Amino acid sequence: MNIKPLGDRILVKPLKTEEVTKSGIVLPDTAEKEKKEQGAVVAIGDGDKIKKLKLKIGDKVLFGKYAGDEVEVDKVEYKFLKDEDILGIVK
Helix, strand or coil: CCCCCCCCEEEEEECCCCEECCCCCEECCCCCCCCEEEEEEEEECCCHHHHHHCCCCCCEEEEECCCCEEEEECCEEEEEEEHHHEEEEEC
16 A cells, blocks of 8 residues: 555544443444544655644554545555544554
């Protein structure tokens, strides 16, 4: 895969997560609720706003479920996010 985000955009590969309730019921990531998602940074644009975030390839970031634009490359799902879509970096 060879995609370079333009400007202040980040290419993220969303991480699939499932949530287990207290009673042991597994809620798939498709369950309807507004939650935050996590993803791994795959590529970073060269815009000035992005440089201030100090993101690195491989960083795990938080973003809103409906943020960004979904794309599929080589049968792998990615999201293009803007700098303001990134809520935080998971350490």
